[in-house]
Amino acid sequence: MIQLKNPDQIKIMKEAGRITGEALLVARDHVRPGISTYELDRLVRESIEKAGAKPSFLGYGGFPGSACISINDEVIHGIPSKKRFLEEGDIVKVDVGAFYKGFHGDSARTIPVGRVSDEAQRLIEVTRASFFAGIDQLKVGNRLGDVGAAIDGLVVANGFSTVKRYIGHGIGHELHESPDVPNYGTPGRGTRLCAGLVIAIEPMVNIGTETVRELSDGWTVKTADGALSAHYENTVALTGDGIINLTLIEKDF
Numbered sequence: 001m002i003q004l005k006n007p008d009q010i011k012i013m014k015e016a017g018r019i020t021g022e023a024l025l026v027a028r029d030h031v032r033p034g035i036s037t038y039e040l041d042r043l044v045r046e047s048i049e050k051a052g053a054k055p056s057f058l059g060y061g062g063f064p065g066s067a068c069i070s071i072n073d074e075v076i077h078g079i080p081s082k083k084r085f086l087e088e089g090d091i092v093k094v095d096v097g098a099f100y101k102g103f104h105g106d107s108a109r110t111i112p113v114g115r116v117s118d119e120a121q122r123l124i125e126v127t128r129a130s131f132f133a134g135i136d137q138l139k140v141g142n143r144l145g146d147v148g149a150a151i152d153g154l155v156v157a158n159g160f161s162t163v164k165r166y167i168g169h170g171i172g173h174e175l176h177e178s179p180d181v182p183n184y185g186t187p188g189r190g191t192r193l194c195a196g197l198v199i200a201i202e203p204m205v206n207i208g209t210e211t212v213r214e215l216s217d218g219w220t221v222k223t224a225d226g227a228l229s230a231h232y233e234n235t236v237a238l239t240g241d242g243i244i245n246l247t248l249i250e251k252d253f
Contacts, residue, residue: 003178018249021248038084067095074220
């Protein structure tokens with residue numbers, strides 16, 4: 001069942017979203033060659049806890065980190081490690097959640113490490129643009145198929161592929177709630193959008209095949225062909241007056 005949120009609940013979720021977004025800014029500002037993914041995770045956790053919240057991911061289903069940190073061909077759910085260090089030219093996906101006053105925020109970015117290839121930079125930009133193509137369709141009376149179709153349409157038009165095995169989700173008291181939010185779909189189909197809906201929209205986009213594989217660690221997901229992947233996510237509330245992007249702190253990030 002979809003749990004619609006009232007204005008007071010959305011107000012709290014905006015605070016959870018702010019804390020989430022600020023933790024991502026901390027990660028961005030510390031991404032550099034030589035830093036470990038463990039250290040990035042520590043900085044994310046510190047930022048969230050200083051704000052009076054709890055990391056949503058820490059212990060979730062047994063996950064050992066406060067952030068999912070995935071490098072290059074890793075799509076999502078990378079485990080922070082003291083043994084993994086960022087290198088010049090990498091692209092790193094940082095996915096963060098914060099739990100505050102009973103509600104979650106969830107957001108992700110793909111961050112270049114130093115100077116990256118033109119193709120990698122374009123992948124990052126198209127993935128971000130696909131998210132905004134999706135929320136352009138997030139209007140009362142539309143359907144989730146309109147959102148997914150817009151995302152996938154932009155991705156495919158740019159020569160990339162949309163991961164279909166993993167999708168976005170509703171969010172609120174629980175980190176993952178109904179409805180499912182695919183990054184693909186058919187216009188005019190799917191759940192009808194109404195005021196009070198709060199969802200995490202998160203396109204995952206690959207340079208090569210959309211097919212992915214899960215590693216034996218039980219978490220990390222990689223592209224099947226070893227090609228680069230990018231991820232962009234925000235928690236967004238739909239109201240009678242339009243949308244509120246709850247986790248977007250800096251408009252260009």
